[in-house]
Amino acid sequence: MRQVSTSKKGVIHEDLARVLAQVEAELDKFKDLPDGDTILFEKAKWKILLSENFRTSFKKLDSSEMKKLVLNLLLRLSFGLRPRKRKIDIVCENSKQILKHFRVRDVYVLCSIDIVKDSGLCNQVLKIWDIMPLVDVPVLVKRLDAIYALHSEEYLSRCKEKSFEGFLEVPKSWDCDVAHYKSTTNAETGGHHRGDAFSENYSSDSLMLMKFYSLSSGIIWHLLSGCDGQEVDFPFELSDQEKEIVQFGKSSFVLGRSGSGKTTVLVMKLFQREQLHHIALRGYHEQSDAVETDEQNVLKQLFVTVNPRLCHFVKQNISRLKRSTCGWNLSAESCEFDLEEIDETFLSSDFPDSFVDIPSSFFPLVLTFKKFLLMLDCTMGVSFFDRFPEARACQPEKRKNSKSLTLQTFIRTREVNYEKFSSSYWPYMNVKLTKRVEPFLCFTEITSHIKGGLLALEAAGGHLSREDYLSHSERRLSYLTEQERCRIYDIYLEYEKSKVKNGEFDLADFVSDIHVRLRVEGYNFAEMDFVYIDEIQDLTMKQIAVFKHVCRNYEEGFLFAGDTAQAISKGVEFRFKDIRSLFYKTFAMDSGRFGSTSTNTKREISDVLHLSQNFRTHAGVLRLAQSVIDLIYHFFPNSIDELNPETSHVNGVRPVLLKSVDNRSVFKSMSEVLFAGQKKSVEFGAEQVVLVRNEEVKNDVLGQVGCCALVLTILECKGLEFEDVLLYNFFGSSPVVDQWELLHGYMRTLNISSPHDECHFRHFSDEKLKLLCHELKLLYVAITRTRQRFWIFDESWSPMLELWKCKGIVQLQHLDNEFLASMRVPSTPEAWKKRGRKFLHVQNYEMARICFKNAAEPYWETYCQASELRAKADRLRILNPQISQHHLFEAAELFDSIGKDESAAQCYFELEEYKKAGEIFLASSKLEEAGECFHLARSYEKAAAVYSKCNSYGKCLSACLDGRLFETGYDYIQRWRKDKTFDSVEFERFLEKGAVHFRRVEDYETMMMFVGAFTSNDLMRTFLVVRNELDCLLDLEEEWGNHPEAANIAGQLGLVTVSADHLKSLGKYLEACHAVLRHVLGESLWGDGNNGWPIKDFKGKKQLLGQAKTCAEHVSEAYVGFVREEAAFLSCENSNSLSLLRNRFEFFQGHGSLRNEILCARKIIDVLSHDVLVADIVNYTRYGRPWQMLSFRDLVFYWKSWKGSMGQIISHCKKDGSSYNEFCLDYLGVRELLSGSLSRYHVLYPDAPWLSGSVISRSFQNQKKRVIIDSRTFWRAAKAYWSSEIRVVGSEVLQRLETVYEYCVQNRLSIYCRSMLLVHMLDLSSLFPPKLTDMARRFAEHYIENVLNIHFLEWHDSWRNDMINTRGVEEFRVPLEEIMHLYLENSLTTCRIAEVTTIALSTKLSRPNLEMLLINLKEKAVGSLHVDQIVGPLEVGIMPEVDEIVAEQCMVWKLQQTVLRMYYNMFENAEETLSPSCLVYLLDRLLMMTLAWNGCFYAPRSSVVEWLMYNRWKNPSSTSIIAEETQPTVDAATGLVSCIVKDLFNNEVLVLECHPAVVLRLVVLVGMLSINTGKSCDLVPRILGKIGITSMLPSEFYNRLSSLWNREEASHGGVEAFSDALHLVGNPLVCVDLKGSGCPKSKPSSAIFLDMKKLCDQKQEILMTLSPRRNKAASSSRRGKE
Secondary structure (H helix, E strand, C coil): CCCCCHHHHHHHHHHHHHHHHHHHHHHHHCCCCCCCCCHHHHCCCCCEEEEHHHHHHHHCCCCHHHHHHHHHHHHHHHHCCCCCCCCCECCCCCCCCCEEEEEECCEEEEEEEEEEEECCEEEEEEEEEEEECHHHHHHHHHHHHHHHCCECHHHHHHHHCCEEECCEEECCEECCCCCCECCCCCCCCCCCCCCCCCCHHHHHHHHHHCCEEECCHHHHHHHHHCCCCCCCCCCECCCHHHHHHHCCCCCEEEEECCCCCHHHHHHHHHHHHHHHHHHHHHHHHHHCCCCCCHHHHCCCEEEEECCHHHHHHHHHHHHHHHHHHHCCCCCCCCCCCCCCCCCHHHHHCCCCCCCCCCCHHHCCEEEEHHHHHHHHHHHCCCCHHHHCHHHHCCCCCCCCCCCCHHHHHHHHHHECCHHHHHHHHHHHCCHHHHCCCCHHHHHHHHHHHHCCCHHHHHCHHHCCCHHHHHHHHHHCCCCCCHHHHHHHHHHHHHHHHHHHHHCCECHHHHHHHHHHHHHHHCCCCCCCCEEEECCHHHCCHHHHHHHHHCCCCCCCCEEEEECHHHCCCCCCCCCHHHHHHHHHHHHHHHHCCCCCCHHHHHHHCCCEEEECECCCCCHHHHHHHHHHHHHHHHHCHHHCCCCCCCECCCCCCCCEEEECCCCCCHHHHHHHHCCCCCCCCCCCCCCEEEEECCHHHHHHHHHHHCCCCCEEEHHHHCCCCEEEEEEECCCCCCCCHHHHHHHHHHHHHCCCCCCCCCCCCCCCCHHHHHHHHHHHHHHHHHHCCEEEEEEEECCCCCHHHHHHHHHCCCEEEECCHHHHHHHCCCCCHHHHHHHHHHHHHCCCHHHHHHHHHHCCCHHHHHHHHHHHHHHHHHHCCCCCHHHHHHHHHHHHHHHHHCCCHHHHHHHHHHCCCHHHHHHHHHHCCCHHHHHHHHHHCCCHHHHHHHHHHCCCHHHHHHHHHHCCCHHHHHHHHHHHHHHCCCCCHHHHHHHHHHHHHHHHCCCHHHHHHHHHCCCCHHHHHHHHHHCCCHHHHHHHHHHHCCHHHHHHHHHHHCCHHHHHHHHHHCCCHHHHHHHHHHHHHHHHHHHHHCCCCCCCCCCCHHHHHHHHHHHHHCCCHHHHHHHHHHHHHHCCCCCCCHHHHHHHHHHHHHCCCHHHHHHHHHHHHHHHHCCCCHHHHHHHHHHCCCHHHCHHHHHHHHHHHHHHHHHHHHHCCCCCCCHHHHHHHHHHCEEEEEECCEEEEEECCCCCCCCCCCCCCHHHCCCCCCEEEEHHHHHHHHHHHHHHHHHHHHHHHHHHHHHHHHHHHHCCCCHHHHHHHHHHHHHHHCCCHHHHHHHHHHHHHHHHHCHHHHHHHCCCHHHHHHHHHHHCCHHHHHHHHHHHHHHCCCCCCHHHHHHHHHHHHHHCCCHHHHHHHHHHHHHHCCCCCCHHHHCHHHHHCCCCCCCHHHHHHHHHHHHHHHHHHHHHHHHHCCCCCCCHHHHHHHHHHHHHHHHHCCCEEEEEHHHHHHHHHHCCCCCCHHHHCCHHHHHHHHHHHHHHHHHHHHHHHHCHHHHHCCCHHHHHHHHHHHHHHHHHHCCCCCHHHHHHCCHHHHCCCCHHHHHHHHHHCCCCCCCCHHHHHHHHHHHHCCCCEEEEECCCCCCCCCCCCCCEEEEHHHHCCCHHHHHHHHCHHHHHHHHHHHHHHC
């Protein structure tokens, strides 16, 4: 030690005194509870670490003064003070200058200097190992010296270095790491241990597993308080690996083998965040004046694990850690717990049922996975369990409660796990399917892949289809063949069918349902900040995916921990790379927070973090376990995640391979040596266990040892730890004994010689290989259960044992007496009790009973016996219900005998002895449970009373409701309201159901008593309106003096006088008048059994109309006039006067009275339908009466007006406020009842025909025989009625028009009238589809034969002009389009195609309609109909945008093809005859188009008008065509026309069969050819010489033409003769000049000259020019006016 000068000693002593005083003062502060570390620890130099042994020894100190002295020493040491005159170093071999001891009176504090890594630096710390008398120090020093012998020289050297600040010794730090242990130590190599015997060396090494706690104010208070340590826990020092994970800031995945501290890492990370949050909140509140509640500031953390026992201890550990840092007064649950088993019910007893409004005191949440699902289920919509009637029992109030006895019992008894699957389902499945398939393998495939895999998450129905399962199995490198997978899927289908039949479910069903609801409803409740999932290998991918909904902090909020080597849970197959893929696809990508690309996302998701240091056991056991892991890596690389070999700083004995001397079993040898003569003593202790493969071997072993040893299956021991483990006959009982031979090949790869090297090894199926993988995982779990010694005894020699022996990781030991004696480790009763408690926590009642028996605890022994019987009853519930009930009854009696009333009551509950269970619960003050039992026992009155005592208001009322105790429930509600204890919607619900009940039994007085108890008038109104109790409501409204509502209700009831009186009292005379008139309308139509229209009289009608007039007088004079007119109409005055009806229609239309307008139109239709319409047409035909005066047009006008209104009524159905809606209600005699958003309708005339035939539920009728129907029913009936009315009236109109049309045809009256009649008839025929096709055919024939020839058949200007105007309007053109499409609905023929083409050319369809027509024509044409040739001209109309001239030339060419094909068809097909009218029309069109190219031509007015209509009265583009260029085309076209016309006239028989108008047009065509082209001049004389043909021509036309025409004058005089002849028949010749050149040279006096260049686009001017007499009459009229 360095020297201090005398001048400085005074200063040092002063500083030392000040420090000592500060230490004393700080120590005194610990008398009070501190909240956080004091200032002393902030100035401390050294970090002091206290061992668990020190804590234990400290509690044994006698006096508080002694404790303070020890703590004073610790505080001095932390500050850097060291005794200056006392020797503190201990003389030893390896730990010289590292181990130190400090005397405190008669005890010594033993400590050492160590190095720990913190924040990247290696720092010296002071470890306090123990406090003990001097005599015990050498023993501990020797053990510690052995430990330090394993450390590296560099590490020891740094521990010995010292540094001072003045007189204070301070720790040194290094920024570079240092190896703690020698590279050749047995702890890090596979070499042999120093000794394989179990000796004190092992207990020395076990000090390396000691936990150390950092000295803090909390731990000092704990040491001074004298508590026993069960109330608090302290955060102990973590290893470097653990610190790295705890400090890692991102979401992470932690992989660690058994005993590597995975759970510790999760808990410490959770606790660290709690501390940081606590500190941040404290600082925030200190610096801010804002006041926020704990609910707003709570850190929401969630810890989930499958294991209830682990969940319980984690919960307690977190609670104790919080106490250690936040103080003793922290509100936390008691750490004391009963010895009873820790199950879901135990852990859920004090937890909320859902994630809605969780109190802050419950955070952090520590839950089992099943509890987590139950809370989600209660949070999200309709519960999954509501589909099971058994689970819904006794919960009629629909309140979700996971603590319900009914639900808890249902879940425990109806959930299918592997045990139930293998025992209750597998034996009863088709043997052909289950043969050679292991139930474990099948259940795993179903649970982990078909229903629980990642792909099943998105699959329809929540499970994979057969095809998806097979393909998915290929992608995941399944060891199963396709045939085996198909069989497994068949087993799955059979399992699902049986499960549904049994009313059971499995966890996959539950999870799938939650996923569906989360996807549909979303999660908008308590959102977690951080989520920790332990033992994740016990969960499927689908189960893990649920967590993404409760936490959106995907970057930092998740920590998953597990070990795939321990994935032996039945039904779960797990790999960490699968969960990383799940996290990437389902968590990260859905969040959108991990960057824009998938590459960025993958980069930001952390790799799997490893924990390789084992704290449970020693290196010898770890080497054995690693050898199993290596085999799994080798044979099944995809079934386990790779991890560096585990290490341990503790040496230990190698596992022992036991070999019997004379082939006796180990248990026979033990019984002879250990138990001989000591049948009552126990030699195999509480910390020793025998592990076997399955229940069969377990029962065999128990038969040999009885209660002398603990015997578990490997599945049962998962999660438990023992000092010594004996693995018995694992390989000898293996179902795949022969497959262990694969290890010989593995040994050859390691160059390990084997006596079986020359053996021939068989090929094994993939299914068997998968079972071998499961075998290896079972073996790994068995090995890692021990902390100290591991023994292996097998009745058969296995290659695995040979491998271990060859690698030197086991030692061979004969079962001699000496070794057997060394195995004995007797236990105290307290140790047996402690072990029994652990078994009880994992619900292993059989072993727990043995432990309590050995601990001489009869109470708990009986408890375990009863619990075991209850568990057996659960297993036998389906297989043997009688034995199951017997076991339950025995369990109940045993529980009752030891005073476990609650458990006994639960057994009676499952036995359905609800009353007995209720009495027990009641005696135990479990009031809610007692109420539920009495409820199920149908003791409703008693249940209600019990529920009332515990303030379960909803359940109390539910019991009253089920028991029909409505008066009792009413009394409870009144009492609760009087006491002002509680009020809720449940009260209203009960009162409403009570009122409904008494209404059903017609006790209206009691019903109104319940209604009167409603909390608001609105609720009363709603109840009465919905149930049609309008009389009661009317009484209430009048009682309340509410006249508007009373008037409305009276109107709905049809009490028009009452309604009007209320309205008049309010001064609402307009509304009163309206109410009376709508009532009169309804009575006129439907009253006295009427069937609707027409309006009729009824008794009292006159008085009601008078009352309406009186009300109108209080409104206005104008309104009085309106009401009088409406009253006159409703009173049927002059009802058949057409002129009066027309005037009234205009009057009502002008006043905007839709109702009267519709009614008046209907009346006019009736009158016109029975009136004579023929006379108007005769006058029109003979005397030129204006077509506007035709009465059939009036009929059509009013029909369309009325029909349009009907269409509006139908389309406006359900549109509130519509005038059409109002008319519909008034006309049908219906009143709307409004109750909130619900609309219903009161039918005032229930016998009305419009209501009959509708689907109406008579349940809407109440006792007063009123009919109330819902909105959907009413509007469906109304639409049906109005549609029927349209058909009825339309049929009458159509019938009348058909009569008129037949008369016109018979008397050859106006073609125009006939055309318009057909148009309207066609429109009406759309109401009657069977008539529509026939009507379309009639119209088409009429159009072709008459309309296209009108200019030759009717020569009066007025008729012709009417037709010209009409063909351009929509109502004429649209029917033509419809006709063409109707034609296409039947089979097509050449004749029909030609007719459609002719109509289309005359109409000039729009481009879209033309395209559709052509498509249909070509699709439906059958056979060789030459459709392309016939419809060619139509294709020109859909050509892409081309020049008009080119299009016109193309049209001429196409027309020639069409004409030629149609002409040939007239002679080729004898079965059908093409109308010559079509051919003649097209010939005329072809000739007109070609003549127009000349720029000037002659043509009759009819052809000119048709040509102009086609060109839309515009000058055609052909005016710009050069004549020389088109002359060949003109010659060809005119030549074709000439040839066809000549041929036709040569066939005199055919011509004589044609219509006279057609013959006339053919003669005119010949004349047009002659005077324009000079062709066919010789044909005219020949035609005129045929008597048969000339007889069909008009006489004046023939006479004039024959007298003037001769062959020599054809080119000159022929024009004059042709012009005069045409003039005589009213179809004068027109000289058309398209270019304004003044041609032609010859201008007959009777011809009309038309200058199209001058009059282009002026339709009226053109028509005036073409009608000179009309023009002359118009001029005379103008002159007369002047």
